[in-house]
Amino acid sequence: MRVLHTADWHLGKKLEQCERTEEHQFFLDWLIDELTNNCIDVLIIAGDIFDTGNPSNIALEQYYKFLWRLKGTCCREVIIIGGNHDSISTLNAPRELLKYFNIHVVGGVPEDIHQQIIPVQNANSEVGLVVCAIPFLRDRDVRLSVAGETAQERESRIKEGICAHYNKFKPAIASFKEQGIPVIATGHLFAAGSSTSDSEKEIHVGNLGQICGDQFPEEFNYVALGHIHRPQIVNKMSHVRYSGSPIPLSFSETDDDKQVLILDFADGVLKEVTELKVPCCRKLIRVKGTLDEIRMKLSVMEDKGMRMPAWVELQIETDRFIHDLDEQLEKLKEGKPFIERFFPRQTRVRKSVSLDEQNVLEAALHELEPRSVFEKRCESEFPGEDHADLLQMFDEVLEKMAQRENQP
Incomplete structure (x- = not known):
């Protein structure tokens, strides 16, 4: 039997x-x-x-x-x-x-x-x-x-x-x-x-x-x-x-x-x-690395001859948020009909600093005003861009918080 x-x-x-x-x-x-x-x-x-x-x-x-x-x-x-x-x-x-x-x-x-x-x-x-x-x-x-x-x-x-x-x-x-x-x-x-x-x-x-x-x-x-x-x-x-x-x-x-x-x-x-x-009809592929490393790996990726185009998870290591990632990935798919969809995951990678460096950074932050800290964060996340609208919105939030604190 x-x-x-x-x-x-x-x-x-x-x-x-x-x-x-x-x-x-x-x-x-x-x-x-x-x-x-x-x-x-x-x-x-x-x-x-x-x-x-x-x-x-x-x-x-x-x-x-x-x-x-x-x-x-x-x-x-x-x-x-x-x-x-x-x-x-x-x-x-x-x-x-x-x-x-x-x-x-x-x-x-x-x-x-x-x-x-x-x-x-x-x-x-x-x-x-x-x-x-x-x-x-x-x-x-x-x-x-x-x-x-x-x-x-x-x-x-x-x-x-x-x-x-x-x-x-x-x-x-x-x-x-x-x-x-x-x-x-x-x-x-x-x-x-x-x-x-x-x-x-x-x-x-x-x-x-x-x-x-x-x-x-x-x-x-x-x-x-x-x-x-x-x-x-x-x-x-x-x-x-x-x-x-x-x-x-x-x-x-x-x-x-x-x-x-x-x-x-x-x-x-x-x-x-x-x-x-069991025969595979669609490959699930995982690719890790920086965006440049992933771009290189995708450039040499070949058609596996599957019945259905592949789905690819991209584990992208980056020190800052990549705001135009979707547009960049669409370009990477050009000429690759065997890839149907990307599943991007951005992982923030922060460089390690010594204890002394951390103490210096903390001391410097304590000396900054909240608006200055926010401005530096904007420059870190969106370098080279105009942050005027974000800063204006932040000022409005600070003003509302101050009004609420002054209420009886």
């Missing part, structure tokens, strides 16, 4: 108000083809299907169209769990209807643990695999609040609660294990030792509740995790893995190789895990 593990789609995700719909659709189209090309029997989506709890109509349409298209593939069963970004009610709303299409949705932790245990039949109509569909565990799912507890006690209780929840499944799956039927557990959490990117939001407040890979019950043949966007193995345990997000969701993920994982089960054991690379 072949299983495909993916997670963290974040449908509806924007990058500074820029839509990612085309990139997500490219991935979904590719995934439909790969399900058939690789003869996948079971698809597991380990949380964060949507980027927000109130997804847009476009994101919902992408999701439901994908589920509808699944019937044209060889995939027989689909298991979807909720992540910390997902709304339990949004995911669970069509749950009963989707069951008729062998699509099992567990948006949140149900009261009956058996609703999370999904037996999957093989081609001979026999149970060939069991999935313990465990969604993102919210605080109320894993512990009871205790008045007056310390931060350390709270962290310990969250970890114990998460481990206890996974251990609850051991008696329920014992009969399957006795028959030699492999069991997969899902999860949407932060496992100790994972490498994160900028786009993951902390869960369980400060990543409390992170558990180690060896704390998952050994009865699980594989643990399909979501939440961390970089694909990785947890604590060198090859059967506990994050598939990662299918597209780069922030500029911190520019160098990540996006992938989905294919699991091959035979004779009741996990035989092989194959990393299937």
Whole structure:
């Protein structure tokens, strides 16, 4: 039996108000083809299907169209769990209807643990695999609040609660294990030792509740995790893995190789895990340096042959605000159709001064009038320009402040 593990789609995700719909659709189209090309029997989506709890109509349409298209593939069963970004009610709303299409949705932790245990039949109509569909565990799912507890006690209780929840499944799956039927557990959490990117939001407040890979019950043949966007193995345990997000969701993920994982089960054991690379349709590129250095790097940048033009984050180091930056960047884009958009970040770099120099500067500032300080700041920020209007406005502000101080 072949299983495909993916997670963290974040449908509806924007990058500074820029839509990612085309990139997500490219991935979904590719995934439909790969399900058939690789003869996948079971698809597991380990949380964060949507980027927000109130997804847009476009994101919902992408999701439901994908589920509808699944019937044209060889995939027989689909298991979807909720992540910390997902709304339990949004995911669970069509749950009963989707069951008729062998699509099992567990948006949140149900009261009956058996609703999370999904037996999957093989081609001979026999149970060939069991999935313990465990969604993102919210605080109320894993512990009871205790008045007056310390931060350390709270962290310990969250970890114990998460481990206890996974251990609850051991008696329920014992009969399957006795028959030699492999069991997969899902999860949407932060496992100790994972490498994160900028786009993951902390869960369980400060990543409390992170558990180690060896704390998952050994009865699980594989643990399909979501939440961390970089694909990785947890604590060198090859059967506990994050598939990662299918597209780069922030500029911190520019160098990540996006992938989905294919699991091959035979004779009741996990035989092989194959990393299937997701093709990139748009590059997110990060460039750092002074404006002159960035100009030089952009001049030698070449077309990567992507389906969609690149988005480039520019981390510009400067000692003063560059007020005409947008105009300068538009000129840099000329003749480069493979770059669609710049995301500039100006970082003020101040030269280091000795303690003696700082004391001299502070003494000099104390001797200056407020208007003189403001005038020097204008000259620093906008050198060579006429500051008459700004100085006039500053004088008006000073006058109003003086009037307010003199009021009885």
